[in-house]
Amino acid sequence: MIGSNMVQTVLTLGLTPNICLYDIYEPGVHGVFDEMEQCAFPGANLSYTVDPAEAFTGAKYIISSGGAPRKEGMTREDLLKGNCKIAADFGENIRSTAQMLSTLLLSSTQLTLQH
Numbered sequence: 001m002i003g004s005n006m007v008q009t010v011l012t013l014g015l016t017p018n019i020c021l022y023d024i025y026e027p028g029v030h031g032v033f034d035e036m037e038q039c040a041f042p043g044a045n046l047s048y049t050v051d052p053a054e055a056f057t058g059a060k061y062i063i064s065s066g067g068a069p070r071k072e073g074m075t076r077e078d079l080l081k082g083n084c085k086i087a088a089d090f091g092e093n094i095r096s097t098a099q100m101l102s103t104l105l106l107s108s109t110q111l112t113l114q115h
Helices: 002-012 027-038 052-056 076-097
Strands: 019-024 045-049 063-064 101-106
Touching: 002 019, 002 027, 019 052, 027 045, 045 076, 052 076
Parallel strands: 019 045, 063 101
Antiparallel strands: none
């Protein structure tokens, strides 16, 4: 689970105690939140939401591992079409809500084109 690994790394390194998990898929983000709550990181201030305005407003950093996984029967083109839509929506939500954003890191091997 990429999301939980990134959160664990941020908390273990002491980069920030304040983390808001965001995903458009509520059961997934809720599961990562529950997992992190049980990891006993003292002083961690964790929250989660499916509302981009709540997640991004006031954010200084946004780290995304976003994108849908490839499903059986999907072509690479199908995957890229879907993930391009996800990335475009994600970018628009950031643009409209995170006015003071200083760093954005998008990391998704699914969006990488190989020739």
